[in-house]
Amino acid sequence: MPHAPQVKIPATYIRGGTSKGVFFRLQDLPERCQVAGPARDALLMRVIGSPDPYAKQIDGMGAATSSTSKTVILSKSSRPGHDVDYLFGQVAIDKAFVDWSGNCGNLSAAVGPFAIASGLIDAARIPANGICTVRIWQANISKTIVAHVPITDGEVQETGDFELDGVTFPAAEVQLEFLDPADEGDGEGGGAMFPTGHLVDDLEVPGVGTFKATMINAGIPTIFLNAEEIGYSGTELQEAINGDAAALARFEIIRAHGAIRMGLIKSVEEAATRQHTPKVAFVAKPRDYVASSGKEVKAADVDLMVRALSMGKLHHAMMGTAAVAIGTAAAIPGTLVNLAAGGGERNAVRFGHPSGTLRVGAEAVRNGDQWQVTKAIMSRSARILMEGNVRVPGDSF
Template sequence: MKHVPQIKIPATYMRGGTSKGVFFSLTDLPEKCQVAGEARDNMLLRVIGSPDAYSKQTDGMGGATSSTSKTVILAKSQQADHDVDYLFGQVAIDKAFVDWSGNCGNLTAAVGSFAISNGLVDAKRIPENGHAIVRIWQKNIQKTIIAHVPITKGEVQETGDFELDGVTFPAAEVQVDFVAPVDSSEAMFPTGNITDMLDVPAVGEFSAARYSVTMINAGIPTIFLNAADLGYKGTELQDDINNDEKALARFETIRAYGALKMGLIDNIEQAAERQHTPKVAFVGASKAYVSSSGKHVKADDIDLNVRALSMGKLHHAMMGTAAVAIGTAAAIPGTLVSQAIATGSTQFVTFGHPSGTLKVGAETKEVNGLWTVNKVSMSRSARVLMEGWVRIPGDSF
């Protein structure tokens, strides 16, 4: 019986923020996978274990959730004044599809660590002790991100006492700065409005509706809605949403029609080919709730509650890129996010999510009636889980 031997590819399995994924150096990939295209996509699909009709990714490295079905390709940067080029691929679970349309903010926290440990950062830029400032060029969205990576005795420090809700164990804190996530040539609010009305047709038992929305391009294209308009409190956990197929169908329809209004797609059918973006999130006033880990979050601990969906499911915590959108919108008067805050717009906001809380800060300004954001900062953590080789059948790509 003929068979195709497996090949092995150098890889590192890493957690970054509340996500984890398989990291590669570009030059370690098979030659025809070093360029964008079908071969690269097929390779990554096989590594992760997709498409999987059972939605388990048992025969791959994926964890069968949007947070754990991720891949990263890194290389020495081709951009001036940058250290590393970061390319992110969101791998679908039950479809043969890799979405390259956006960034993963959580895994960004691991990019600097990987880059230093794998020789992608000039050794002169790494202190003996302190923090290495890693300048990241995010290729998917063509933006600069700065990671402040803790260094001890010349090596990346991964352990520490920083606690991040959504991650069980403490680790070393990594500050991540998203620099000018909306540049001057882009529209932060693609329709020109801070709030809009979005018409959504009937979906199953849900009648056609007009929803008040804030649609923003910051970190990642995001559609914000009011929790109350959807019949929610804003304190929901994953099981409240993800076990309701009818609700998920409504969210996907909202996402599709929002993408069309934001100009991200030309027709509704294209939404199925762009699963990673835009994100859909709903906001509510600060209310007490018990997180998925049993943590009691008090109303006084937070400024508002935010719940967000990723790849068709409610996220277990909060996507880093969506947190950029939240922080930006919180700092701009009139958005649905700032309206949900009792004190109105604020430069620093702490919001509740299913796993706990997160603080994010944004520097925004209005010039000639147009809003822009200089920087959005938050703290995450990262850790190598396994390194060596990943194996796939030789005919996978």
């Protein structure tokens, strides 16, 4: 019987922050995949190698982790004051769906460099040497990100001495500003930034318990818990949780009930088809620990400890969007994140994660009884790993 030949699609494989993903220009996708729908989702799943019942993604570009099962589509923006539109797709590993419900903060660091290198930024905007500022419209969450990309001899500078815990080799620093990162609305504590209307809630999880929780929409919807209250110290590395099936199941049911309280889903069952959001994380006061690289982190080096789960597993470092949520929550007195960091008003925190430490800043102002966060700021790095074409069977989408 005849078989469809493979088709070639221009693509670039890039590390951004502590994630990797396959980047496309919208114009390079097959015509039927240039619009949202089943064809686009099927194409991206086949590129990454999902769904894979073996959970390995051997027959695709993914590497079977939440940090590497990612896709990005960029196009020139028609939105005033923006250069490019950035659409992020988190591809499920063993299930047949692409989650479009949130952003990837780590890959955000690669959007500016890719936009410049792939001709999506007008040449007149790119200095011979210096910094090229790229204004990005994050289409998943309708927010603006500003990337400050270093340029040397008219090209994106990728090498440098900026070190990022969770990434083995140093590279050039890309500074990111997440403008107005929180959702807004009316209500006590900041409205939709805190969808329940409170800085701290009692989250009741049937069959598991009731826990103090800060539920925030900033960067990415996130549920913060106290580590001690759920039996952890905040120094855990991946295997301590990812090797414990019962713990993962408990976190998932907590996440599902938190998602209901946040108004993101209506039933626990819906959580299975919304793996990317919300995130669940737990915080603790500073203490000494040894990171996954063997690096010693002292309590004096950090303001608090944070561990976060992504796509059902403890993340090896920290999701960039969750770092925005951490910085935002830390800037608002009374949240669990703020209290773990010692309380009070602050415009930046350095937190400990499984791979080391990360600093994130946030500018928060209080208007009456409401809080507004104007921006969150952090630095990442990005590097092109491979460019050319990906190939997929022509009948797979």
